[in-house]
Amino acid sequence: MQTALFIIFGLLAVLGALNLLFQRHPINSALSLIVVMMSLAVLYWSLGAEFLAAAQVIVYSGAIMVLFVFVIMLLNAGEEERTHGSQIAYIAGIPGAAAIFCLLTFVFLSEKKQLGTTQLGGYLTSAVSNITEISHTLFTSLLLPFEVTSILILVAILGAVVLARKEL
Amino acid sequence: MSHITPSFTTFLLLTIVKIVVVLVITLTAVAYTVLLERKVLGRMQNRWGPSRVGPFGLLQPLADGIKLFLKEDMMPLAVERPLFVLAPIIALSCALISISVVPFGAKTMVGGVDLFQIADLNIGLLVILGITSIGVYGIALSGWSSNNKYSLFGSLRASAQLVSYELALGLSLVGVVLRAQSLSLRDIVNSQSAHGMRSWNVFGGCQIIGFFIYLMAAYAETNRAPFDLPEAESELVAGYHTEYSSMKFAMFFMAEYANMITVACVATLLFFGGAGSPFGHLFDGFASTGFLHAVLPIFWFVAKILFFLLLYIWVRATLPRFRYDQLMSFGWKFLMPVAMLNILATALALAYHG
Incomplete structure (x- = not known):
């Protein structure tokens, strides 16, 4: 099956x-x-x-x-x-x-x-449910990479806004 | 009883029967929601609404169905043919699939199969959100493949609106998930069943802010008034389904009302205790066994759904349409931050209480 x-x-x-x-x-x-x-x-x-x-x-x-x-x-x-x-x-x-x-x-x-x-x-x-395990790993042993990635994404969003503003 | 694993044939047969029954009931409910809307809207605007076909106009959905079936199915020359046909199919099937994870009543096992739920998934809530987000393609593709500027505008508006409000919608549900500690809809309902109304998420769970965010985002998700910009008839003819006729139009129409029912189901399950009675276990001795025990939860479930549908219609009759930029800034600048604060507050409260 x-x-x-x-x-x-x-x-x-x-x-x-x-x-x-x-x-x-x-x-x-x-x-x-x-x-x-x-x-x-x-x-x-x-x-x-x-x-x-x-x-x-x-x-x-x-x-x-x-x-x-x-x-x-x-x-x-x-x-x-x-x-x-x-x-x-x-x-x-x-x-x-x-x-x-x-x-x-x-x-x-x-x-x-x-x-x-x-x-x-x-x-x-x-x-x-493996959601518990995923979140446990994300917020304990992988906390730093997780947070750094989110800041990276934030930077990318800001960059996109700045680029779009320039064209207006 | 639940530990009995059913044989494959029993499972298959019962599941097919369940699917057929649920589909028939949902489609009938869709047809009669249209009638309900026309009747209630009529009364709110001080007129009768449909009253000619059958007693109280009760056969009106049938007449509408026959009319739509027999209409000529126009296929404009300049459309992108495969996608033009595919779009209403995507819209309707996505609207109908998400009903499959909804538990309609108390867990009733027959032959090892749960009678009142097609599939009890451990990520039921995410399945509903995922299928809703796939449903966007039905609208986006219909507008693009119609090769009509009004359709394209309508579908662009609709997809932007759906993608934006999906965020607020998803975030408003996180508080409930935090409280239930599960994404399975059955578990979420069970977490609210202890003391009837007092343990419903909307009252006892202090998720009333989350509930109102969900309610507003849900109106936008289903393209209903006051957020029905995608089909604003004064600006866009009819929005993304301008070029559609006959059954293809009917499929979009049915998808809209099926989505309404799904959204009402989710609101009931997550905030109003699902099929649980508002009196909790107060009258359990009255109907502890047999037929009534199985049917009473369904009665409560249907009553709550009906309440939400009436609320939908009431809002449509009351509120005028938003302007598009107001809609977007409302979604991003108001609903999103409030939903985030709600998550924060719920998480802190849960951490404090342990």
Whole structure:
């Protein structure tokens, strides 16, 4: 059952990502990205990270992608024109992507023991909430990085306001 | 009894039955909410409202439905066809999905399956918020794909308004979550069931500020008066659904009313004790077993929902529309900070009391 869920949404994520690349209209690409994010949320959920899944849906698909779609709608961006691209992209791109893929596979396979394993869908039926654990970690051992990140985001917001003011 | 794990077939069958029943009831409720709104609005404006079809106009929703079904489904030439069709589907399905985590009554297990709730998730509240935030796409895409400037304006207004008020809405609920220490809607309801009305979050829980923030943000989330800027007919023809006709328009219409019902459900569950009786366990001896024990909580739940729907209609009949910049500054400069202060105060009080 859970394996079926994993296969369906894993395939959906991959297909969405491919569709994102092949679509010519930016709004279709943005919508495919939303599909990818939603399927990722389902995968997180099936791995027992229900809070991460909800945050993924609310923050990424619900807030950030709405802004993307908003901007595309406001700019009224037309269909992209297909160019052949530079020669370098062809020469370096495919080997580069293959290299990254190989590297990641190597790391995951060699560090398999340290990373540990989790049971697919093992947590779906249980009533254990991992929100308590997440918040405990965030507010004790990871407090400093957490607070620094929030200040970083605040700085970014202020920067955006300053940049927007200059144009007025 | 709850430790019995049901066999897969029982679970599947009962769940499908539950889904069908809940969908039918919700859609009927949507149809009759429209009638209720037209009737009450009529009486508040000193006229009769629909009264011709059936006794007291009770068959009016049926007539409306038939009319919308039989209308010609116009497809304007310049629309972005796939998205134009997809948008009302997204709007309606998102509005209907979120009802699936709502507990309608007391926990009643039959064959290991809870009868009055489709899915008891441990992040039920976040699921509702997430699905609401996905629902924005229905409106945004409908306006853009219509290829009409009024539709685009309407949908831009709507999406900006929804994204802004979602923050205030989410923050206003944090106080309740802090008190219940859980995101499961069932747990939140149970945390308010001790002494009836006195332990409801809105009274005993001191979440009355959170409740009013939620109420105002919810009006904006459902695009209802006085925040119905996206479909301000004097400026924008009809807003994002200008180009829609027949069933596609009806889907937007149904989505709006289904969202109203969902929002009323959430308000009831989080602030008014859900399906709990306002008298607590005072009359438990009167209906401790059997049919009445299962049905009484549903009666309370429906009564509370009805109260919120009437409040909606009352507000629509009373208040004029906001100006758009007033709406935005109200959301960001007033509701947001007050919601933050509410969280702070609740957290401090909880930390003090332990």
